[in-house]
Amino acid sequence: MTDVFLRFTQNRLATAGLAILGLIGLIALSAPLLFPGDPLRIVAPALQPPLTDGYPFGTDALGRDMLAMIVHGTRTTLLIGVAAATTAILIGVTIGALAGYYGGVIGSLAGRLIELFQTIPGLVFLLAIVSFVGPQLIFVVLAIGIVSWESIARLTRAEFLAWRKRDFVLAGRAMGMTDARLIFGEILPNAIAPVIAVSTLSIAGAILVESGLSFLGLGDPSVSTWGRLVGEGRGLIRTAWYVCAIPGAAIVLTVFALSLVSDGLNDVLNPGSRR
Amino acid sequence: MASHRILPSPFSDPLRFDGAVRTKVTSRPVILLRRLVVRLVTHVLPLMLAIITGTFFLIHSAPGSFVEIMSSEMQVSDQAMIDRLSVTYGLDQPLWVQYLKYLKAVAQFDLGFSYRQNLPVIEAVLHHLPATLLLMISGILVALVAGVSAGAVAASRPNSFIDRALSMTGVFLFAAPGFWLGIMLIVLFGVTLGWLPIGDMRTIGADYGFFGNLLDVGYHLLLPALAMGLHQSAIYLRVTRTAMLQAATADYVKTARAKGLSEGTVILRHIFRNALLPIVTVLGLQFASVLSGSVVIEAVFNWPGIGSLLYDAVVARDYPMVLGIIILSSLVVITVNLVVDLVYAWLDPRIVLE
Amino acid sequence: MNAQTFAVDTPFIEARGLTTSVRTKRGEVPIVTGFDLSVRRGETVAIVGESGCGKSLAALSLMQLLPKGRARVSGGEVRLDGRDILTLKARELNALRGREIALISQDPMSALNPVISIGAQLREAITAHSDLKGEALHARAIELMRLVQIPDPEARLREYPHRLSGGMCQRVSIAMAIASQPRLLIADEPTTALDVTIQAQVLQLLQRLKRETGMALLIITHDFGVVAEMADRVAVMYAGRIVEEGPVREIFRNPRHPYTQGLLALTRHHPRGMRLPEIAGLVPAYGEARTGCAFADRCPQARAICRQLTPERRSVGPLHDTACWLTETGEVA
Numbered sequence: 001m002t003d004v005f006l007r008f009t010q011n012r013l014a015t016a017g018l019a020i021l022g023l024i025g026l027i028a029l030s031a032p033l034l035f036p037g038d039p040l041r042i043v044a045p046a047l048q049p050p051l052t053d054g055y056p057f058g059t060d061a062l063g064r065d066m067l068a069m070i071v072h073g074t075r076t077t078l079l080i081g082v083a084a085a086t087t088a089i090l091i092g093v094t095i096g097a098l099a100g101y102y103g104g105v106i107g108s109l110a111g112r113l114i115e116l117f118q119t120i121p122g123l124v125f126l127l128a129i130v131s132f133v134g135p136q137l138i139f140v141v142l143a144i145g146i147v148s149w150e151s152i153a154r155l156t157r158a159e160f161l162a163w164r165k166r167d168f169v170l171a172g173r174a175m176g177m178t179d180a181r182l183i184f185g186e187i188l189p190n191a192i193a194p195v196i197a198v199s200t201l202s203i204a205g206a207i208l209v210e211s212g213l214s215f216l217g218l219g220d221p222s223v224s225t226w227g228r229l230v231g232e233g234r235g236l237i238r239t240a241w242y243v244c245a246i247p248g249a250a251i252v253l254t255v256f257a258l259s260l261v262s263d264g265l266n267d268v269l270n271p272g273s274r275r
Numbered sequence: 276m277a278s279h280r281i282l283p284s285p286f287s288d289p290l291r292f293d294g295a296v297r298t299k300v301t302s303r304p305v306i307l308l309r310r311l312v313v314r315l316v317t318h319v320l321p322l323m324l325a326i327i328t329g330t331f332f333l334i335h336s337a338p339g340s341f342v343e344i345m346s347s348e349m350q351v352s353d354q355a356m357i358d359r360l361s362v363t364y365g366l367d368q369p370l371w372v373q374y375l376k377y378l379k380a381v382a383q384f385d386l387g388f389s390y391r392q393n394l395p396v397i398e399a400v401l402h403h404l405p406a407t408l409l410l411m412i413s414g415i416l417v418a419l420v421a422g423v424s425a426g427a428v429a430a431s432r433p434n435s436f437i438d439r440a441l442s443m444t445g446v447f448l449f450a451a452p453g454f455w456l457g458i459m460l461i462v463l464f465g466v467t468l469g470w471l472p473i474g475d476m477r478t479i480g481a482d483y484g485f486f487g488n489l490l491d492v493g494y495h496l497l498l499p500a501l502a503m504g505l506h507q508s509a510i511y512l513r514v515t516r517t518a519m520l521q522a523a524t525a526d527y528v529k530t531a532r533a534k535g536l537s538e539g540t541v542i543l544r545h546i547f548r549n550a551l552l553p554i555v556t557v558l559g560l561q562f563a564s565v566l567s568g569s570v571v572i573e574a575v576f577n578w579p580g581i582g583s584l585l586y587d588a589v590v591a592r593d594y595p596m597v598l599g600i601i602i603l604s605s606l607v608v609i610t611v612n613l614v615v616d617l618v619y620a621w622l623d624p625r626i627v628l629e
Numbered sequence: 630m631n632a633q634t635f636a637v638d639t640p641f642i643e644a645r646g647l648t649t650s651v652r653t654k655r656g657e658v659p660i661v662t663g664f665d666l667s668v669r670r671g672e673t674v675a676i677v678g679e680s681g682c683g684k685s686l687a688a689l690s691l692m693q694l695l696p697k698g699r700a701r702v703s704g705g706e707v708r709l710d711g712r713d714i715l716t717l718k719a720r721e722l723n724a725l726r727g728r729e730i731a732l733i734s735q736d737p738m739s740a741l742n743p744v745i746s747i748g749a750q751l752r753e754a755i756t757a758h759s760d761l762k763g764e765a766l767h768a769r770a771i772e773l774m775r776l777v778q779i780p781d782p783e784a785r786l787r788e789y790p791h792r793l794s795g796g797m798c799q800r801v802s803i804a805m806a807i808a809s810q811p812r813l814l815i816a817d818e819p820t821t822a823l824d825v826t827i828q829a830q831v832l833q834l835l836q837r838l839k840r841e842t843g844m845a846l847l848i849i850t851h852d853f854g855v856v857a858e859m860a861d862r863v864a865v866m867y868a869g870r871i872v873e874e875g876p877v878r879e880i881f882r883n884p885r886h887p888y889t890q891g892l893l894a895l896t897r898h899h900p901r902g903m904r905l906p907e908i909a910g911l912v913p914a915y916g917e918a919r920t921g922c923a924f925a926d927r928c929p930q931a932r933a934i935c936r937q938l939t940p941e942r943r944s945v946g947p948l949h950d951t952a953c954w955l956t957e958t959g960e961v962a
Contacts, residue, residue: 125601128333248455524696549742
């Protein structure tokens, strides 16, 4: 494990990504200390440009502090991203393992399910779910998970297909190990490395999907994420474009850092997959 | 000297010869047609059936009766009217009868009536579909041209400064949400520079004749297509780079060079031709997410496509429309994937059937 | 029958002090060092050695076909009819590849492009150095397919490589290689990937084509059986250097380098077509700072000097040289 970490740190870009993520995580944790009180309260005249005294990112159309909103938005955005990605990983690894481990009816049904979810446009499905069940945070998280597990499942399936015919698995089966034992005890530990790299990326994907939903104003109205901040600033592009630009830049930075870390993990955990 | 022109004797018994596969050569169109039919039966039909069944269960799992929600949205309070709606939607019948009726209706492209648009769903969707397809295809073209050429350049000088710079740009574009990229493009080209329109599909109230209108649409299309394409191009950059680097190490590339072919021919005919296969695969895999991206981009640019329709439907809880869009957009994705699959089989002679 | 009559001719191609380096994480490492070899017109020369000794890399260096960015010629020269090909521009190199020197690779299945038809790949080899078009081009393709004894050439031209057997693919490779009547054909392990029965057919084919066209042949192999059957002259390579070179009969009868002796002794006890069994000890890892003879650690007769100074090649008989300290004082039996 330390060896993996050492090799990871040799990749300067990935290390930089990890550092950025660490910083973002720190900001998310300390948001209530940095900006105590409700970040959505009106504190100053409307549309103060960035670098105004006391408001380095300026204020929005209602006179709210942009910096405070973005710092608090870090919490919600990351929380939704991680929770939704976890949902996606749980579903994806399960279905992918079933599709890759079992032949026959179970395997092909699981394979078809992957294909099905690859076919339905994710955001369209997400909007449909949200319109049926309502935009409450928990539903949004689960729905994002439901529309984004497919790529994880495809990768897990490929890994399981590659591993299930290996000698140690066949030996385990001959010794009478249960399927569950073989899947979780024997194959999964071997198949997990590339899945971890993709999982990091799926957090990035979940953040992007959530910000799209919030941008459209269809997310949970009681939660203020970066995407929603961009959406709220949309009408101001002629007068105060920074209201859109800054929260968007926060999304870009976070997803950028997650991609770098994912690449780095992929290089370390999955040598030979890239040149 | 001319002895080689006479066929030597081993051929009198072809089976003695060193085992070339001696099956009949099947022509490519026949192979492709066969594949099309098989795919229709094994993929298209089951997937469509699954999607339609899924939407059916979505209707029945929604909190509150479908008709209750619908009638409240339509502000119908008359119980007689609600009962009539129930009958119209067959809600008074057993579930399996409803299911069969639903299947039959969808198979006839009867996707219900949109109370928000006051139109049959299918009509509204077909009316908005061309705008979305135009935007998607333009976006994909931008992504392919930008991504593939950047990937090819990066692969031609692996680990050089330009390779690193292009890869970094790719990661950045992948990280930038399409809607934000769109807004930034609007701020730059629409607001600050004033070169391009900031929204809509055509200049309102203007008529420039047929070709003029076409140009007008193209003019309005530039920014949204760019916003969609740049985000997607990151994926093609990566795939093209990896695929070309891999193909470049293949033995057949060495063979091609040894023949004395020019570098351009080697790269185009041998390296790129093989790298095209994963690019085409990704094109198919990405089509669904391009459609998703289009929903958001349409909102940014006020583009009159399916995305705008869906947005209105979700806000108004216009369920027949939401479900109709799911079914039809999936059908579009499935059709495109079928075409991509055939193109792949056409490009790769090794594929006959799995 | 053998083309030894040509042996007195001036060399067609000649490498002098050729050094080829591979880029690794720790910097450039020379894999082939001080490689001297010449091939005369119409002659068959074999380079023999264990896998990893640098023989393929040396052969690719002769055509400037090293993988770009990963290996390069870092010293010496290669002269073709007196011209140094290492200084040629890309365009001049393309004019020479296929026309002067052609190549067939080890694995015939992967040497052909899987997504291009056999016919298109063959025609491409023809048009690279001629203006043939249409009917004439097709006729030439058919003629080449007949020349390499492929049955039913019309149908085979429309096939894709995955539909042909390994032996067929190797024949197609040979057809492509001889399309522009090259003066030298480099065959890199031409039979290694093939079944034993097909190996013999392919070797016969090469021999016949050589006889008919008068081209020279440079065969890279690890198989002394192939050497005995095909070659006029043989160069034995070890760890990136030629350690012994001479006429085949002379080398078989009177091997002077302990490595050659070891190889031959092992070959005599093993049927043809098998991979060379290992001589005791390990081939030295590349990049190790090396002093003295590379074979010293495995050599049963090594002396103190062998580990201190690298031996130069010197003549030990007519056209026969070797790089070994033992030959200096005649201690080799």
